[in-house]
Each structure stands twice: as structure tokens, then as C-alpha cells.
Amino acid sequence: xxxxxxxxxxxxxxxxxxxxxxxxxxxxxxxxxxxxxxxxxxxxxxxxxxxxxxxxxxxxxxxxxxxxxxxxxxxxxxxxxxxxxxxxxxxxxxxxxxxxxxxxxxxxxxxxxxxxxxxxxxxxxxxxxxxxxxxxxxxxxxxxxxxxxxxxxxxxxxxxxxxxxxxxxxxxxxxxxxxxxxxxxxxxxxxxxxxxxxxxxxxxxxxxxxxxxxxxxxxxxxxxxxxxxxxxxxxxxxxxxxxxxxxxxxxxxxxxxxxxxxxxxxxxxxxxxxxxxxxxxxxxxxxxxxxxxxxxxxxxxxxxxxxxxxxxxxxxxxxxxxxxxxxxxxxxxxxxxxxxxxxxxxxxxxxxxxxxxxxxxxxxxxxxxxxxxxxxxxxxxxxxxxxxxxxxxxxxxxxxxxxxxxxxxxxxxxxxxxxxxxxxx
Amino acid sequence: xxxxxxxxxxxxxxxxxxxxxxxxxxxxxxxxxxxxxxxxxxxxxxxxxxxxxxxxxxxxxxxxxxxxxxxxxxxxxxxxxxxxxxxxxxxxxxxxxxxxxxxxxxxxxxxxxxxxxxxxxxxxxxxxxxxxxxxxxxxxxxxxxxxxxxxxxxxxxxxxxxxxxxxxxxxxxxxxxxxxxxxxxxxxxxxxxxxxxxxxxxxxxxxxxxxxxxxxxxxxxxxxxxxxxxxxxxxxxxxxxxxxxxxxxxxxxxxxxxxxxxxxxxxxxxxxxxxxxxxxxxxxxxxxxxxxxxxxxxxxxxxxxxxxxxxxxxxxxxxxxxxxxxxxxxxxxxxxxxxxxxxxxxxxxxxxxxxxxxxxxxxxxxxxxxxxxxxxxxxxxxxxxxxxxxxxxxxxxxxxxxxxxxxxxxxxxxxxxxxxxxxxx
Numbered sequence: 001x002x003x004x005x006x007x008x009x010x011x012x013x014x015x016x017x018x019x020x021x022x023x024x025x026x027x028x029x030x031x032x033x034x035x036x037x038x039x040x041x042x043x044x045x046x047x048x049x050x051x052x053x054x055x056x057x058x059x060x061x062x063x064x065x066x067x068x069x070x071x072x073x074x075x076x077x078x079x080x081x082x083x084x085x086x087x088x089x090x091x092x093x094x095x096x097x098x099x100x101x102x103x104x105x106x107x108x109x110x111x112x113x114x115x116x117x118x119x120x121x122x123x124x125x126x127x128x129x130x131x132x133x134x135x136x137x138x139x140x141x142x143x144x145x146x147x148x149x150x151x152x153x154x155x156x157x158x159x160x161x162x163x164x165x166x167x168x169x170x171x172x173x174x175x176x177x178x179x180x181x182x183x184x185x186x187x188x189x190x191x192x193x194x195x196x197x198x199x200x201x202x203x204x205x206x207x208x209x210x211x212x213x214x215x216x217x218x219x220x221x222x223x224x225x226x227x228x229x230x231x232x233x234x235x236x237x238x239x240x241x242x243x244x245x246x247x248x249x250x251x252x253x254x255x256x257x258x259x260x261x262x263x264x265x266x267x268x269x270x271x272x273x274x275x276x277x278x279x280x281x282x283x284x285x286x287x288x289x290x291x292x293x294x295x296x297x298x299x300x301x302x303x304x305x306x307x308x309x310x311x312x313x314x315x316x317x318x319x320x321x322x323x324x325x326x327x328x329x330x331x332x333x334x335x336x337x338x339x340x341x342x343x344x345x346x347x348x349x350x351x352x353x354x355x356x357x358x359x360x361x362x363x364x365x366x367x368x369x370x371x372x373x374x375x376x377x378x379x380x381x382x383x384x385x386x387x388x389x390x391x392x393x394x395x396x397x398x399x400x401x402x403x404x405x406x407x408x409x410x411x412x413x414x415x416x417x418x419x420x421x422x423x424x425x
Numbered sequence: 426x427x428x429x430x431x432x433x434x435x436x437x438x439x440x441x442x443x444x445x446x447x448x449x450x451x452x453x454x455x456x457x458x459x460x461x462x463x464x465x466x467x468x469x470x471x472x473x474x475x476x477x478x479x480x481x482x483x484x485x486x487x488x489x490x491x492x493x494x495x496x497x498x499x500x501x502x503x504x505x506x507x508x509x510x511x512x513x514x515x516x517x518x519x520x521x522x523x524x525x526x527x528x529x530x531x532x533x534x535x536x537x538x539x540x541x542x543x544x545x546x547x548x549x550x551x552x553x554x555x556x557x558x559x560x561x562x563x564x565x566x567x568x569x570x571x572x573x574x575x576x577x578x579x580x581x582x583x584x585x586x587x588x589x590x591x592x593x594x595x596x597x598x599x600x601x602x603x604x605x606x607x608x609x610x611x612x613x614x615x616x617x618x619x620x621x622x623x624x625x626x627x628x629x630x631x632x633x634x635x636x637x638x639x640x641x642x643x644x645x646x647x648x649x650x651x652x653x654x655x656x657x658x659x660x661x662x663x664x665x666x667x668x669x670x671x672x673x674x675x676x677x678x679x680x681x682x683x684x685x686x687x688x689x690x691x692x693x694x695x696x697x698x699x700x701x702x703x704x705x706x707x708x709x710x711x712x713x714x715x716x717x718x719x720x721x722x723x724x725x726x727x728x729x730x731x732x733x734x735x736x737x738x739x740x741x742x743x744x745x746x747x748x749x750x751x752x753x754x755x756x757x758x759x760x761x762x763x764x765x766x767x768x769x770x771x772x773x774x775x776x777x778x779x780x781x782x783x784x785x786x787x788x789x790x791x792x793x794x795x796x797x798x799x800x801x802x803x804x805x806x807x808x809x810x811x812x813x814x815x816x817x818x819x820x821x822x823x824x825x826x827x828x829x830x831x832x833x834x835x836x837x838x839x840x841x842x843x844x845x846x847x848x849x850x
Contacts, residue, residue, distance in 0.1 A: 007469050011471060037817035100430060152803065272796040
């Protein structure tokens with residue numbers, strides 16, 4: 001077989017320039033989230049196939065990279081389906097592995113447990129521009145905290161981080177799965193079909209209100225229910241409140257008797273705490289159209305939207321029923337994931353300059369220098385390196401001018417030349 | 426299928442305490458190597474199967490985790506062997522992916538290119554204590570530098586790093602594949618069988634000189650050649666020079682006419698440069714018994730040995746022929762890989778204390794606090810977090826004493842309590 005230069009289909013090599021921005025981001029993420037008391041942890045990239053295929057991952061389960069069994073020779077003749085050949089796969093997100101991790105290590109972890117994860121995940125999506133089959137995810141989760149202190153801290157930590165990365169004018173949209181459920185019930189959708197309704201409602205930003213209406217009706221839902229549901233949006237809009245806090249009181253009344261007691265008050269408390277504590281230039285907004293795809297959410301859901309770019313850069317929610325599938329005991333859980341790759345893309349497009357980058361100095365020495373003198377030059381470099389400066393020691397090229405220009409394009413701003421002759425004096 | 430709590434076979438969950446040491450190490454690695462002018466890069470964890478199976482990986486190729494093809498449905502009936510089902514696998518090291526990366530991106534990379542890689546690799550080894558199927562590797566490589574400035578800088582960067590991580594009294598053992606070849610030729614081994622001889626010689630530290638002798642003879646090599654080869658070691662030993670620099674001159678004479686001109690002088694130059702520049706408490710030693718397993722080495726080879734632990738914590742060498750297999754043009758290449766997992770294990774066993782860790786403060790508030798007051802408490806925490814302090818905001822437990830003791834065991838040294846009553850005043 002001949003060798004292949006390109007990376008594996010849909011994956012990418014990361015060049016030094018992008019890597020510097022990624023490393024800067026990673027260090028800001030660590031510093032910021034750790035200051036909020038989150039502990040950095042890691043799970044293996046490879047996960048049991050039975051965990052990956054346990055209906056916690058929605059559409060992503062179709063995209064799993066499966067890993068061939070090792071050890072005994074594979075029995076290809078008797079294998080009837082893919083899963084006879086595999087016992088593991090690459091993780092498609094960090095949430096399911098976290099639930100496994102927590103159930104495995106609960107006894108030695110603090111309660112509540114605040115986890116920070118940064119790691120690659122893999123999805124075998126059709127390769128397309130800007131979408132990769134391996135990409136970094138970066139999640140914070142609070143496990144074991146039933147109250148809205150979890151949501152408040154997650155939102156504040158995420159917005160503080162984004163603001164430190166120079167993001168401004170973003171909005172945190174928040175909603176509640178229980179409000180969505182109550183709204184569908186109020187409108188007259190069958191209670192056992194809410195999941196199907198949510199999947200269609202989730203397309204709102206892609207196909208618009210009219211598209212969603214058509215889609216719902218095409219899927220056999222009653223036109224009356226559809227009209228009544230969408231009517232709520234018009235009524236909320238007419239309240240003319242940009243952050244939609246008024247809509248919460250409106251819905252509390254409208255859904256009274258249907259919605260679980262305290263759900264809307266809980267959301268209002270999050271607004272008060274976040275708005276009192278927040279330092280980032282951002283706005284918290286109640287968005288009744290927000291659904292978020294994953295089936296595992298049980299309560300609050302939220303997303304960070306960049307107003308100027310009209311895209312989401314972070315999202316999360318409460319999923320109180322996932323850990324119980326491992327342990328048998330439900331554990332409150334709430335997470336916020338930033339779109340690491342999208343953030344990097346935006347920073348690269350904006351020509352983000354890393355603040356306080358180290359000084360870069362190049363020591364160039366003439367060819368033919370004896371090895372003791374080379375050692376002394378490197379020793380001189382070491383002293384500067386020890387002060388935190390970046391010092392490249394290299395042989396001088398014939399075309400020194402071109403060499404220096406190239407080094408300047410790599411950020412070297414200072415040069416020191418060493419000639420064989422100097423030594424003789 | 427029921428869910429599994431344990432990690433995938435042979436892999437491990439990393440707990441917060443270990444992760445702190447890992448993160449500290451990673452940041453020291455980045456800082457130190459970047460100060461030497463190395464650029465951090467990344468390749469995908471998944472690599473083309475034809476690259477992984479191209480005889481660059483020695484024994485490791487038997488241990489590849491193979492990834493099932495995606496896209497079209499697998500044709501299980503017609504598949505005759507594993508490789509009919511796969512087109513990629515998990516990388517087993519970082520060297521082969523680096524050679525592919527360089528051949529793919531050469532046009533936009535500096536020349537010479539100094540690369541730093543930190544990433545997981547996977548090997549399906551038989552699970553055993555302390556050996557994992559997923560582990561971190563950390564490599565520095567200099568590509569495009571034919572001279573011994575490459576070796577000198579790699580050795581100085583690695584020893585500087587180890588010394589910053591508080592390792593002392595270690596030895597850098599160095600040898601040259603060309604010396605090894607000349608020694609086997611001198612002893613009378615057939616020139617086309619040196620690879621087989623090297624594999625056996627590499628067992629020296631496991632089975633001793635006598636074991637190696639027996640093994641060579643059992644494999645059909647002449648007893649005369651074996652005796653003559655081993656005799657060289659006795660002669661070198663009799664020179665009574667702990668760093669074996671005298672042995673270099675001795676071999677230069679002994680192997681004259683067999684060994685390529687300049688090989689031993691090149692090694693001596695490395696000694697002079699390294700010994701002039703080095704700042705770490707370590708010793709460079711010529712070790713004629715050092716072989717290093719990988720078949721791809723073409724020149725110098727080296728290893729860092731911890732005297733007290735009698736184990737190797739880093740290793741590398743020159744491999745001038747690998748990149749040419751991708752590009753058609755040989756490119757000088759030289760690397761040094763630290764045994765990241767072993768280093769972490771040693772640091773954990775030694776109870777390594779991270780210098781200058783951030784202050785950890787816990788804000789505990791009584792239950793029943795209203796959400797505005799919670800917001801104000803978090804805002805007070807934010808100010809401290811912004812100063813680099815770690816502040817946990819948590820609800821007070823009924824047993825506050827126990828809660829504080831637990832937090833103290835997690836490193837929280839300062840506490841501030843907030844009561845509902847205080848607000849009323």
C-alpha cells in the first residue's frame with residue numbers, strides 16, 4: 001500500500017498558527033473555570049459500545065466510529081452485523097462519558113461535583129466545509145446540585161469566559177423543557193408525542209415559523225394545536241419586552257394548572273441571580289422557541305447566541321435522568337458546552353491577537369562554528385529562555401536577509417548574529 | 426444492553442488530583458519547549474490504515490485499534506480479512522503522523538521545523554498493572570536539520586524540562602546506529618542481518634549479557650562473532666571512564682576502515698556542545714549497549730535514565746528516512762519523546778507539590794437565601810476569581826463542620842459564611 005499524505009477523511013492537521021490560538025483558549029478556559037471551582041477531569045476517547053448505543057446520544061449514535069474487537073481473531077464468517085465485530089467506539093460527546101465517569105468514581109468525588117472536560121469527540125458526518133469528523137468539545141457540568149445555583153454558576157462561568165476571549169454583545173437564551181411540555185399540552189398536542197413535536201419545533205431557526213407549521217401538520221398533528229401553539233408566540237411578542245421576562249409571568253398565568261408548580265419561579269430566580277452577578281457584556285433572554293435537540297434534557301435549556309454572527313457558540317441544559325441509568329439513583333445534573341471549534345474559527349477570522357505574547361529572539365550562527373562555541377551560544381540562549389523568552393538557535397543561511405524576513409513573518413523580532421571570526425578575537 | 430460503569434478495557438478515568446499534576450506538567454512542557462522555539466501542532470487521532478501498517482511502527486503495528494469503515498453498509502459476507510472492513514485506525518505513536526503531517530504541510534512550515542506534539546496514542550496491549558491502552562505521548566522533533574545542532578537542542582530541551590519538573594541525577598545515554606552497525610560488521614555478523622542482531626541486543630537490560638549471548642547463538646549467529654562483539658564491551662569497560670568518552674576514541678581506532686568517516690566526531694561534538702550549555706543536573710554518557718527498538722532509526726539514539734529508579738523516562742533518535750517514504754525526498758529528522766505517563770506516575774508517587782497553587786476559598790450560604798442575595802454573593806466571588814483565586818460558591822450543609830472538613834481535604838483554606846439573617850440587618 002502506498003502512503004497517504006492527507007489526513008484521514010474529514011479530519012484535519014492543526015498548523016502552528018491555529019494551535020497558538022487553541023492553546024491560548026484552552027489556558028483561558030482552564031484558568032476561568034478553575035476559578036469557579038470546576039475540577040478538570042478526563043475520560044478515555046474510547047467508550048463501551050453498549051454505552052454509546054444506549055439512546056443518550058440522539059442522532060449522534062448513527063455517527064459512531066466503531067472500533068474492531070481486539071484479542072481473539074475475529075470470526076468474520078459468523079458475524080451477522082457490525083456489532084458482532086466491535087465492543088467499543090469513539091465517544092461522540094463528553095456528556096455520556098461523564099455520566100459513566102461519575103457513576104464509576106462517585107465515592108471519591110466531591111458532592112456536588114463540578115467537572116471541566118476538554119477533549120476530542122468523533123462523528124462520522126458527511127465531510128463538508130467547516131465541519132470535521134474529529135473536533136474538540138469543552139464542557140462544564142455540575143452534578144449533584146438540584147437547585148438553580150447550578151444554572152446560575154454555569155451561565156456566569158461561560159459568559160465570563162467568553163468575555164475574557166473578547167466576545168461582546170452576546171445573548172444567553174434560556175427556556176425550560178417543562179414550559180415547552182406545558183405549552184404543547186395547553187395547545188392540545190398528545191402528551192405522549194411531545195418528543196416528536198420538539199424535534200420539529202427545533203427546526204424553527206432553519207425553516208421559520210411557517211415551515212414548522214407545515215411540517216407539524218404534514219406529520220399528522222392537528223392544525224388547531226399548531227395554531228394555538230404558535231399563537232402563544234404572537235401573544236408573547238405583543239408584550240414588547242426584549243428580555244421576555246414579562247412573558248414568564250404571562251405564561252405562568254396562561255399555563256396555570258398545567259405547568260408544574262415553581263418551574264417559572266425557578267427560571268425567574270436564575271434571571272435575578274445572573275443579572276445581579278454578571279460582569280460580561282451580555283443579556284439573559286427567555287426564549288420560548290428554544291428547544292435544543294438532545295432528548296436527555298429534563299429542565300432548563302440554554303444557548304449563547306452571537307448577535308452579529310447569528311450563530312450559537314455555547315449550549316447546555318439540565319439532564320437529571322442520565323446518571324440514574326448507570327447508578328439506579330437519579331442524580332441532578334446540569335451542563336454547559338462551548339462550541340470550541342466555532343469559537344476558534346471566529347477568533348481566527350477576527351485576527352485575534354494573543355495578549356502578552358512572549359518575545360521571540362533568533363540567534364543565528366555562521367556555519368563552521370566549533371561545537372564548544374555552539375554550546376556557549378546555546379547557553380546564552382538558555383538564560384533568556386529561562387526568563388520566559390522564546391529563543392531560536394539556528395544556522396545562518398547563505399541568504400541571511402531572506403532567512404530573517406522569514407523568521408520575522410514567524411514573529412521573531414530580535415536577532416543576534418554569531419560569526420566564526422568573532423571568536424578569534 | 427445494560428450500561429457499563431467501568432472505563433473501556435485497559436483504559437482509565439483520570440481523577441481531579443492526577444489531572445492537576447498532568448495539567449501542570451503539560452503547561453511546563455509547553456512553556457519550556459516553546460522557549461526553545463518548538464511550535465505546538467496536532468494531528469488527528471485517527472490515521473489511514475495504510476500509513477499505520479507501513480512498517481514504520483515495528484511491534485506496535487500488531488497492536489493497532491482498527492476503526493470500521495463508515496458510509497456504505499459493510500459487506501460482511503464478502504469481507505475476507507479485517508482490513509476489508511477498515512480504512513483507518515487509532516495512531517499508536519506520534520512519529521508516523523508527524524511524518525505524514527510534514528509531507529502534507531511542508532510548504533507552509535518553517536525550515537527547519539521544530540515541532541512539539543502532546544497527545545494520546547492507543548495500543549491494544551494485554552491489560553496489566555500500570556500499562557494502559559490509551560496513554561499520552563509528548564514528542565519534540567526537528568525536521569530538516571541534518572547537523573548535530575538538532576540532537577544538541579533536543580537533549581538540552583528535554584533535560585531542561587525534566588529539571589524544571591524536579592528530576593535530578595539522571596543520565597542521558599547516547600549511541601549511534603552507525604556505530605552499532607560498524608561493531609556488528611567488525612565482529613563478523615552478516616551485514617544483511619544487523620536488524621535481527623539489534624533486536625536481540627536490545628534485550629540486554631532485561632536478560633543481561635549472558636542471556637543476549639545465548640539468544641544470539643540460539644538464533645544461528647556464530648559464537649565467534651558473538652564473543653568478538655561482547656569483547657568490545659569488556660575492552661570499553663577496562664578504559665574505566667564513567668562517561669565513556671574515551672571509548673569513542675577507542676572505537677574510532679578499532680572500527681577504522683569499517684565505520685563511516687565523521688560519525689564518531691559528530692557524536693563527540695554533541696558531547697562538547699551539550700556539556701558546555703547544559704544547566705540541568707545530569708550527565709551525558711556514551712552507551713555502546715543502547716539499541717532502542719524502533720527499526721526506523723538511522724543515526725544517533727538516546728535515552729534518559731533515572732539512576733535511582735533504574736528506568737528510562739525519555740528516548741529518541743534520528744530517523745532520516747521516514748519522511749522520504751511520504752514525499753520521495755529524504756528529509757533529516759530527529760526526535761525526543763518523554764515518557765509522559767511514567768513521569769506522572771513518579772511525580773504522584775513522590776507526592777509532588779505544584780508550586781504557587783492558587784488560593785482556594787469557599788463561600789457557603791444558608792439555604793433559603795433569596796436569588797438577588799445569591800447573585801450578590803456570586804458577584805463578590807467573581808471579584809476574587811478575577812484576581813486568580815479559586816472560589817467555590819455552595820449551599821451550606823446541615824453538618825457545616827463536616828462540609829468544611831471535606832472542603833479542606835480538597836484544598837480549600839479559607840471560608841466565608843453567609844446567613845439569611847445577616848441580610849435583615
